[in-house]
Amino acid sequence: MSFKVNGEVGACGGKLLKLSHHSNVVNNSMDVNVYLPQQYYKNSNDKPIPVIYFLSGLTCSPQNASEKAFWQLQADKYGFAVVYPDTSPRGDHIPDDPEKYWDFGVGAGFYVNSTQEPWKKHYQMYDYVHRELPAQLNEYFNKSGNAKVDFLENVSITGHSMGGFGALSGYLQNYGSKKYKSCSAFAPIVNPSKVPWGEKGFGNYLGNDKSAWAQYDPCELVKKIPNRGADRILIHQGSNDGFYKVQLKPENLVEASKGTSWEGKIDVHIVDGFDHSYYFISTFVPEHAAFHAKYLGLAQ
Template structure:
C-alpha cells in the first residue's frame, strides 16, 4: 500500500510524522498524522489513541494545538489523527461553501446519497481501513482507544459505542451528543443520508445508547462557557440515557471553558491518563 511521508519532527524523544496515502474506501488521497513515542519499537509496539477532530479541522489541529505529546511520551502511547473528511479534485463540497457540511465536515459516517456516497465513507475509513494501514506499517498494536472534539467527539462516541470489541475506552471534548436533533447534525445527515430519519440513528450517540450493551468507560469534558452548548451539543441528553442504560459515563462540566483548543490543552493529559489505564492494562 502506498504511503508517502510528508513531514516529520522529533518531539519529547519520539516523532510526529505526517503521511499521505490513497484510500480505496474514500476514493481519494488522504492525509493522517501519527505520534510515535520513544518506547515504540518493532520489538515493543505500543497501544494507540485515535483522535477525531471537529468541523473545519484537518489532521494538523490536534497535533499542533493540543499539547498532548509530553504526556503521551511519558505514558508510551501512540496517537493517530486522520483528516476529518475526504478531499481533493473531484470530491464534492457544499455548493455554498459553508463550514458545517462537505469538505472538513465528514461527520464520521458512511454517506448513502449522491453525490456524496462515492467519497464520504469516513466511518469505514476510521473503523477499518486506517487501523489496518497503521498496524501494518508502524510499531502500534491493535489495542485502541478513541477520542475526539465536537464533530469528532460525536464520531468517537458513535464509533466506540458501535464497536466495543475494537476499543478499550472512549472520551470526548464538547461532543455533538444528539446530532439528529440539532442544526449541525440535521443538515449533514439530510444531505449524506437522505430524508429517512430512521437511518440517522446509527450515527447518534444518544439513540445508540438507548439500545447499546456497551460497558466501555466514557469520559466527556464540556465547558460551560461554550457558545455551542445549548443549541448544538446537548450533553445532558447523553447523560440521561447513559444513566438509564447503566453505561459508565462521566460528564465533567468545566466552569469558564469554551469550545477551543485552550480547553483541550487544559484537560488532554487527564484524558490520556484515562485511556492509558485501559490501554496499558494487562489483558
C-alpha cells in the same frame, strides 16, 4: 498499501509523521498524522505500543490537533502513539457544501458512510476511520511482521466536537467486538439527530430516513448497546463554549442513558470558563490520557 512521508518532525521525545496515502473507501488521497512516542525509538518496550485515535472537529485537518492539543507529552509519559485522521477527503473534485459554509462537506465528513448522491462516492469516513486506516497503518508500520505499534487491538478513541461524536458513535457501534478499549470526548455533538449541525450533515449524507441517522446517534446507541459492566465514558464540556447549548448538548447523552446499563457511567464534566477551542482541549488532554492509559494497560 503505502504511505508517503511528507514530513517528520521531532516533538518531545518522539516524532510526528505527516503522512498521506490512497484510500480505497473514500476513493481519494488522505492525509493523516501519527505521533510515535519516545518508547518507539528507544525500543524499550517488549509489548507493542498502544494507539489513541483523535478525531478532530469541523474545519480541521490533521494539523490542528497535532499542533495544539499537546498529546505528545502524554504519549511519551505513558507510551502510546496518537493517530490524527483528517475530517474528510479533500480536493477540487470532492463535492462540497452547496451553501459554501464550513459545517458540511470538505472538513466536515461527520465520520459516517454516506448513502446519498453526490456524497457517497467519497464521504465514507466511518469505514475509513474505523476499518481501512487502522488496517493500512498496521500493514505499513509492521511490515517486518514484528509489530511495534498496535493499531488494531489495544486501541482507544477520542475526539473533539464533530470528532467527539465520531468517537462516541464508533466506540458504541463497535462495542460488541471490543474494538476500542475506551472512549472519551471533548465538547462532543452527542445527539446529532436533534441539532442543526447534525440535521444538515445527516440529512445530506444519509438522506431523510431517520432510522439511518439513529444507527450513528450516540443518544440512540446507548439505549441499544449494553455496557459490559465497568466501562465508563469521559466527557469534558466548557461552560463558555458558544456551541454548548445549541449543537453539543452533552446532557442529552446522560439523559438518554438513564434506565440503561450506561446510567451513572458517562461522566460529563462541565468546566467553568472554558470555550470550544484548543485552549480547552489541551487543558484536559492530561486527564483524558490518564483515563485511556488505564484501559490500555499503561497505568494502574
